[in-house]
Amino acid sequence: MKVSKYNPSNADEIEQLFIKTFSDSEGRSEGEVIGSLVRDIMDTTKANDLYCFIASENDQIIGGVFFTKMIFESGVNAFILSPMATVTDHQGKGVGQKLINFALKTLKEDGVELAITYGDPDFYSKVGFGIVAENVVPAPSKLSCPEGWLAQSLVGGEIEPITGKSHCVEAFNKPEIW
Ligand SMILES: CC(C)(COP(=O)(O)OP(=O)(O)OC[C@H]1O[C@@H](n2cnc3c(N)ncnc32)[C@H](O)[C@@H]1OP(=O)(O)O)[C@@H](O)C(=O)NCCC(=O)NCCS
Numbered sequence: 001m002k003v004s005k006y007n008p009s010n011a012d013e014i015e016q017l018f019i020k021t022f023s024d025s026e027g028r029s030e031g032e033v034i035g036s037l038v039r040d041i042m043d044t045t046k047a048n049d050l051y052c053f054i055a056s057e058n059d060q061i062i063g064g065v066f067f068t069k070m071i072f073e074s075g076v077n078a079f080i081l082s083p084m085a086t087v088t089d090h091q092g093k094g095v096g097q098k099l100i101n102f103a104l105k106t107l108k109e110d111g112v113e114l115a116i117t118y119g120d121p122d123f124y125s126k127v128g129f130g131i132v133a134e135n136v137v138p139a140p141s142k143l144s145c146p147e148g149w150l151a152q153s154l155v156g157g158e159i160e161p162i163t164g165k166s167h168c169v170e171a172f173n174k175p176e177i178w
Helices: 008-026 028-044 095-109 121-127
Strands: 002-005 050-057 060-072 078-086 114-118 149-153
Touching: 002 095, 008 028, 008 050, 008 060, 008 078, 028 050, 028 060, 028 078, 050 095, 060 095, 078 095, 095 121, 121 149
Parallel strands: 078 114
Antiparallel strands: 002 050, 050 060, 060 078, 114 149
């Protein structure tokens, strides 16, 4: 299995990976919702505000993860992981954790100080994320599931409370996502 940065020419294959994987796990309509979110992320996010990493095997994409810029008034350099998918018949074999670990290493090398995500603590705690309060890392919108608000420092030590508001990229700028 190979992990690499995505090439925009793979956009259709990546969109299909997310539609298929989320349709399998949560039904066709959720698959379509996540597929259009992923398309929107790839189409509307500035190159400097976007990372997408893919895992491939035999020239087929079997996993993908997106990170997009979060702007904090304090100026901390932060990205949020969302969404990610490992194609159904490759799940549970370490692909997701390898993708995230490769991504975090790359972000760190690029000077990113804070990685955030919004998801299942049981899974994301395997790759260093922990639950954070919204008064430590402010969310861009009211969270429907605050126990899924997770972060990790990429520069070591505790996460210092961040004051002021945060803003996500345009593709996530919809209250129903949060
Ligand atoms: C969640 C997902 C990305 C994990 O990818 P993966 O390649 O299967 O993950 P890995 O094989 O690296 O890690 C699996 C580990 O996480 C756990 N895990 C996997 N999915 C989990 C989930 N939804 N909830 C809790 N734990 C989970 C497994 O128990 C396993 O633990 P172990 O290594 O101790 O046995 C993948 O299952 C997936 O695409 N699911 C459908 C889409 C989705 O829910 N995406 C995440 C939200 S954006």
